[in-house]
Amino acid sequence: MRRLISQTTKHLITNATTASRLNLPHQPSSHYYNNNISRLARFLTSLPSNTSMASDKSTPPLTVDSINPKVLKCEYAVRGEIVSLAQNLQQDLQANPGSHPFEEILYCNIGNPQSLGQQPITFFREVLALCDHPTILDKSETQGLFSADSIERAWQILDQIPGSATGAYSHSQGVKGLRDTIAAGIEARDGFPADPNDIFLTDGASPGVHMMMQLLIRSENDGIFCPIPQYPLYSASIALHGGTLVPYYLDEATGWGLEISELKKQLETARQKGITVRALAVINPGNPTGQVLAEENQREIVEFCKKEGLVLLADEVYQENVYVPEKQFHSFKKVARSMGYGDKDIPLVSFQSVSKGYYGECGKRGGYMEVTGFSPEVREQIYKVASVNLCSNISGQILASLVMSPPKVGDESYESYFAEKDGILQSLARRAKILEDGLNKLEGVTCNKAEGAMYLFPRIRLPNKAIKEAESLKKAPDAYYAARLLNATGIVVVPGSGFGQVPGTWHFRCTILPQEEKIPAIVSRLTEFHQKFMDEFRD
C-alpha cells in the first residue's frame, strides 16, 4: 500500500512539472496544491509525457477493438443473447400470429414482477401520485379518489422535502426526512439503532453496488469475493471497474450452503496469487439460488470478514421474500450488532431496493445502501462519488421510504395493504413450490427449494450427445438447452453459465413470477419439452 501512495504522489508531481513544459495552465503558486479546488487545475494538466506518436494524424475510427477493454470483458447474462432471441420471437408472434407453437413469450429470465401482471400496492401508488401532483391534495374530489392515510402521508412527505419541491435535486444522499423514515424502519426491523446519515438513496440497488466497486477496486490485483452462482451484476461491475472476481462456491448438495472452509480456501488461494481481497459480497436471500442463510451461518461470515479485514457487502434486496416458516431474514447489521460489533468494528454495506419484496416496483428505480463502519475520510469519498450524479430520483426516494414504513394497524389503508402484500407473498410461495416439484419430476433434473428470493436454479444433467451438439454450435450446453426451450415453449430462462457454476454442471435460472394460474401450463410445457429433448439426445 505504501508503494501505491508513493507512486500516486510521484504521478501528481510529474503532472505538475509536465504542465509547464506543455504550456498548459497550472496554478501560479504551490499553495494551491493543498486546496481541493486546485485539483482540477492539476488534473487538466495531467497529460503523460511520452512523445512518440505522430501529431499530424487524425484519431483512428472508433471500433469495437479500440473501446475500453473492460467494457468488452463485461457480460450481463440476465439481458444477454437469450433475451434478444426472445424479443425477436415476440416480434415474430406479433407480425405473424400462429407462427410458433406458443402464443406468448413468458419472461422468466428476470425478477420483474409487474411485467408479468403483478399489481402494485395501492397505498404506495396513491402516495406517489399525490406527491407528483400536490395541487390536488386539498381538492374535495381527491377525498373520493384517495385513501385518507395516503393523503396524510403525502402531506408528511412534502413537509420533509425542502420547499415541497419533488422536482428539485435533493441532498446527494437523498432527502433527509426520507432518510429519517428509512432509518426508523431499519431500527424497527433490527432492534438496533440506524443513523439517517448512513443512508445513501440510490436509483435501485445496482448504482450502489457500482459505487462501492468503484471505491474498492484499484486494479486487477484487488479482488471481490462473490458467491458462485452469483447475480451477474457483481461480475459485470467488477469487470467494468477492472478488478478480479474471487469466487466462493455455494454447496448445491446442502441447499446452496455457504461453508466458511470454502471461504478460507479460496481466500488463501487468491492471496497466494497476490490478490488483495477487499470485500465479500453475500446475497441473502440468495440470487439465483434462493436459499436463506441461517443466523448462525451469518455470524460465521461476520466473524470471517472481521478477522480477515474484509468489507461486507450485504445484498439484502430480497429481505421481504422468505417463503418457508423455518427460516427468517436477519440483516447482517443486526447480526453484527447482536455479536457486540459496533459501528467502528466492521465496515458493512447493506443494499435494499424497491424492485423486489412484495412491492416489485422495478420501474421506479428506488433503493438505498446503509453504509456503516467506514472512516469519516472514506465516507467523504463515497459522498463525493454520490454527488457527481447529483441525487437519485425523488419518486424512487419516496417509495424507498414507503416500503420501509408501510401502513400500520389502524390506518385506513392497513387492511387492503396487508391483503395485497399477503396475497402476493402467499402466492409466490405456492408458485415456487409447484415449479420446484415440477422440475424435480423431470429426468435428470434436481432443484433445491426456493426458501426465499424469486428464483429456482435447477441442475440439469444433460446427455453427452446434447453436450456435443452444443459444442458443435459453439454454445455452452445450458445455453443451448435454454435456446431450445425458448423456441419450443416461449419460456425464457437464463443459462447457469451466466451466473457461474461448478465446471461440468449445468443449470438454469427460472423466476417464480408468472401469474399463478399460468404455472400449471408452464410446468406441463416444460415437462413436454424436456421429455422430447431427452428423447432426442439420450445417450
Next chain:
Amino acid sequence: MRRLISQTTKHLITNATTASRLNLPHQPSSHYYNNNISRLARFLTSLPSNTSMASDKSTPPLTVDSINPKVLKCEYAVRGEIVSLAQNLQQDLQANPGSHPFEEILYCNIGNPQSLGQQPITFFREVLALCDHPTILDKSETQGLFSADSIERAWQILDQIPGSATGAYSHSQGVKGLRDTIAAGIEARDGFPADPNDIFLTDGASPGVHMMMQLLIRSENDGIFCPIPQYPLYSASIALHGGTLVPYYLDEATGWGLEISELKKQLETARQKGITVRALAVINPGNPTGQVLAEENQREIVEFCKKEGLVLLADEVYQENVYVPEKQFHSFKKVARSMGYGDKDIPLVSFQSVSKGYYGECGKRGGYMEVTGFSPEVREQIYKVASVNLCSNISGQILASLVMSPPKVGDESYESYFAEKDGILQSLARRAKILEDGLNKLEGVTCNKAEGAMYLFPRIRLPNKAIKEAESLKKAPDAYYAARLLNATGIVVVPGSGFGQVPGTWHFRCTILPQEEKIPAIVSRLTEFHQKFMDEFRD
C-alpha cells in the same frame, strides 16, 4: 491499436493457462471460448499470477489512502466545500434565527429551479400522477381534477408500455413507444429523421455522459476535449474513468467564443504528448458560460471532428434556454445533417435532460442520449453497459417523452401550458439581464451576457491583497471570495476554479434562478458586499 488487440489476446490466454495452475474452474473445452457466456468463466479465473504477497495476513483496513485513487482525484465543485459551508449556515439559521446577517441561504450554485420556487408545468405533473396511479383514470372524480388531454395522454402512454406496467423494468434503452415519441419530437425540432433505436433513456444526462466516458477511455493516454470553463461533470467523469481532460479555452473577450484555431493548437499539443484524443465535448448553450453557438461555428466544429476522427459529445440540455432574439438553438445533429453528413459519417451523441429547459424537473432524473454514427458492434457494447443497470426510471422516461412532445395548439392544456412555459422563460431572460447589469456595475467585474442556459460567469479582478490573504489561508482566491460572499449575504456561488479558467483570472458561477422578486435584493446585497470587500483589500 493492433498492439492493444494482441495484448488483450495474450492476456486472455494467460488467464486461461493460469486457471489450471490455480485449480479454479475453467471451461472443459476450448469451444466455449467462442461463446459469450463462457466469458464469465474466464473472468472468474483471471487472477494475475504474482506470488510475492504473504498469504497469512488479513487485508489491511480500508483507508482513504487505499481506495481507488481515481476516486480521490475526482472533484465536483458544484457540490463541494462551498455547499457544505452553506448547509452548516442553514442549520445555524434554523437553530438560532438571527445569528447571521441574512435570513435565508440562496442557492445560486446549481441549476435546480424548483428548489428556488419554480413551479412544475401542470400538464406534465398531471400525466405523471395518472401514470403512477392508473386505477383512477376512469373514475368520474378524475375528470374534475385533471385536464382532458392529460387523461388522454396517460392512456396513450400506458398503451405504449407493455402490460401498462409503469412498475416494471423496461427495455434497457427505455420503453419503445416513449422512444418513438422522442424521436418524433427530435424530427419536428430538426427537420431530419430520428430513429427510436438510437435513443437511450437515462436517469438525467449524467449517467449518459458516464456511459460514453466508460466506453471511450482505456487509460490516461486517452483524452477527451472539454471546454474551459467546463461543467465539472466532465472533469469528474474523466477522472473516475482514468482518462485525461484535454482543454480548449473559450475566449471570454469574444463572449466565450469557441475558436477552431484553439482546438487545433490544443489537439496538436495533446498528440505530441502521446494522447489519443477520442472525443470532443461541447456544451451548447454553454455551462457555466451561457453563450449560444452560432450555426456557422457549429459547422466548423462538426468539420473539425470529422477531419480529426473525434466523437462529438453534444451536451444540449439547455436547448430550450435561449434568451436573446439574435440566437437560436440548433442541434449538432441537425447541423451535421444539413452539411450532408449522414448517420455513417460522424459519430455523434446528443444529451438531453428533463432537469433544465423551462420544465426544470431535476428531481425526476429523466433524460436521453441520441447515439448516431457508431458501428453496430460498438452500439451493442453501449447497449450492454446500459443493460447492466437494467433501465432508467419510468417516470423520468415518461417525462422525457412529454418534454419532447408537449401539448399542441387546440389541446385543452395548451393555453395554460404555453402561459407557464412562456412565463418562466421570459422571467429567466429578465433575471439574467438584471443580474448581468448588476454585476457589470461592480468594481473590477465584467460579465458576458447569458444568451442561454441558466448561469452567469463573471470575471472578478481581485486586489493583490485579497489574493495574498487567500493564499495565506491556502484557498484559491475565487474560493475565498465565494466563502466571504456566502458568510456575508447567504448567497451561494461556485468559484471559477471549480470549472477551470485561464490561469491568473478569477470568476464565479451564479445561476439566474432565484425568484424574480428576489433579484433586486440579491443585486444590492452583492453590491454592498463587493464594495466592502474591495474597500478591505484595495491595493
